[in-house]
Amino acid sequence: MSRHFQYDALVIGSGAAGLTLALNLPAALRIAVLSKGDLANGSTYWAQGGVAAVLDNSDTVESHVADTLDAGGGLCNEEAVRFTVEHSREAIHWLIEQGVPFTRDEADREAGSFEYHLTREGGHSHRRIIHAADATGAAIFNTLLSHAHDRSNIDLLQQRVAVDLITERKLGLPGGRCVGAYVLDRTTGEVDTFQAKFVILATGGAAKVYLYTSNPDGACGDGIAMAWRAGCRVGNLEFNQFHPTCLYHPKAKSFLITEALRGEGAVLKLPNGERFMPRFDSRAELAPRDIVARAIDHEMKRLGIDCVFLDISQKPTAFIKHHFPTVYERCLEFGIDITKEAIPVVPAAHYTCGGVLVDQAGRTDIPGLYAIGETSFTGLHGANRMASNSLLECFVYARAAAQDILAELPSVGSPPLLPTWDASQVTDSDEDVIIAHNWDELRRFMWDYVGIVRTTKRLVRAQHRVRLLLAEIDEFYSNYKVSRDLIELRNLAMVADLMIRSAMSRKESRGLHFTLDFPEQRPDPIDTILVPPTYGD
Structure with missing residues (x-):
């Protein structure tokens, strides 16, 4: 039997961005944090390098901004870069206050001080990467998770796979807000209804669209696909x-x-x-x-x-x-x-440099819906993310989104009673081999045709294949009960299509998008913004 839950904030994703946002909201709010597997299955836990921030007296905001702009191939939004870097020190201090065990500098310890060890990575002109040995993600995640466990107002729910967002537009109501999500409980097989005043997508990127990836299995672009279906614009997914x-x-x-x-x-x-x-x-x-x-x-x-x-x-x-x-x-x-x-x-x-378009508070095109972390497109990374800026983006924008939610809260009424998920017209599948086959085919042709080096011919072939897959997946989705594999395949194929469309529209080589047919960089850098058919409805 499917269930109905009510929260003030529904956070879809349990990594650095999602946990940071939840912990920056007051204890008076009821918050759900969903993980589609075990809590530690996201990318944060496996991040090794560290967090870029201006912490040393020899470093400056201007230097960090300049390095980021240079790495971004002329496509960074300078306002977003400056906003992120200017808030880097306070974000790190917040993490230190939480108790994250960053590595100390042995030389300074011997001298009697307790400064942190900073390392340097590609594209950075200074040592500005604060880290916890080479397991920074695990150190941050474990610390934040411990605090979340201690908060009685935060429900940490595992084995929950978000299926789709619920908006007032979909319900035929005026206002256009996002008011919740349908979520598969993998332990029961039922799709539950989660009602919330605010919904936050913190689902990570879509690197699993490729055959070879450094990401865990869950990096399937779920948040990007759900936001697109709900009517949000996406940007720069070719990078x-x-x-x-x-x-x-x-x-x-x-x-x-x-x-x-x-x-x-x-x-x-x-x-x-x-x-x-x-x-x-x-x-x-x-x-x-x-x-x-x-x-x-x-x-x-x-x-x-x-x-x-x-x-x-x-x-x-x-x-x-x-x-x-x-x-x-x-x-x-x-x-x-x-x-x-x-x-x-x-x-x-x-890493997926593009994503769901947001402003400096993490707000998407839909009121009540936020996107933070790798799911979002803030403009920070441009055509190429500089090392260790991604975790910084998670903390800065999660904290900004939490502040915005708090400011908006008094003006938001209770959402309407939401309808339950309708599974009356579907049956159990005995053809899961189709999902497995389509999954393998998608990831292989994305690697071969939309990889490190591209051509127009390869992209056209990829687009032809992904359109056929989308039709097959849609037919399967309409007739059979949902599963994690089917939900992820549906989302991955949709994001693959958006990536291919974005790559085909960029007639130049810039940053992470390199094509043999257009090897030169155009003088007029522009973002690739895709607009869904339902945008503005």
């Missing part, structure tokens, strides 16, 4: 960041080798030991991720090799084990001792 260095091993599923290794002196080599990055960029291994990923892709295709190698073995063993314990232990599980030998690596889909 999909490929992390240059993921561990290449048949048993190492989605293990990322943090960029901080290159920040501390690791170099990329070919199988013969030759270093190649200086041939592609004067910044060598510290060039922005798009340049490094394309260079690796170029060398792999030129030589017909399966991977390249990342070598930090020239550093002292104690240094490596202290700064990169997670990478050291994980590689050792696969017989790779990074203190003595190079790590086999390949690029993999990592």
Whole structure:
């Protein structure tokens, strides 16, 4: 039997952005935080590098802004960049107040002070990455989750998969607000109704659309797809960041080798030991991720090799084990001792730079609906996200959205009573092989045709295939009971279509979008904004 829940705020997603927003709302509000698997299944937990922020006296807001604008390929919204960077210090101080165990600087500790260790990553001109060894995401997530558990007004609900948003427009009511969501409870198989004054999408990105990705299984673009179906615009979805260095091993599923290794002196080599990055960029291994990923892709295709190698073995063993314990232990599980030998690596889909259009408070086109974190398109990243700016964006915009919700709360009345999910016309499926086949086909042609290097011909082929898949999925969705696999496939195919449409409309190469048919960069940088058929209804 499906159930009906009522909350002040419904947060869909339990990562850094979702938990930060929930913890920045007052204890008087009833808040639900949904996770479609276990709470730690999101990308936050696995983030290794850290959070970029202006913390050192030798660093400046202007320098961080300039670095971000440079990495963004001329497409960053400078107002959004400045807003994010100017609020970076207070966001980090909030995390420290929560008790996040960031790594201290040993030299300063010996001198009697307690400053934090800052590292440097690609695209940054200063050391400004605060971190907790090489497991920053886990340290942040565990700290925030502990606080959320301690708050009696926050319900942390696992195994809940959001199916679709509920808006007043869909109900045929005036006003146009988002008033809740239909949510599959995987433990019962029923779709429950969640009613809320405010709905926040914090569902992460869509890197799972690619065959090879550093992301966990849940990164299926759910929030982007739901917002699009509800009538929200999306932007810059052609810019999909490929992390240059993921561990290449048949048993190492989605293990990322943090960029901080290159920040501390690791170099990329070919199988013969030759270093190649200086041939592609004067910044060598510290060039922005798009340049490094394309260079690796170029060398792999030129030589017909399966991977390249990342070598930090020239550093002292104690240094490596202290700064990169997670990478050291994980590689050792696969017989790779990074203190003595190079790590086999390949690029993999990592971050979705585009998403749902929002303002500086995280507000979407629909009143009452917010999008934060990787789900959103704030304008911060432009055509290429600079390392460690993403977690910063989560904290800054989550806190801004919480403040906006608090300000809006007095003017928002109780939502209308929502209808329950209608499953009377569907049956149990005995054809789940279709879902599995379509899932594999989608991710493979996205990797082959809409990957690191693109052509118009490849994009046209991808668009033809995705349109056929969308029709098949829609027919399946209309006739059978929903499951997590079906919901994710439906969302992933929709976001893939939006990515392809965005890529086809950009007749240039810029940042993460590189096409052989238009290799030059146009002088007039413009965002790619897609408008849904229901926008403004």
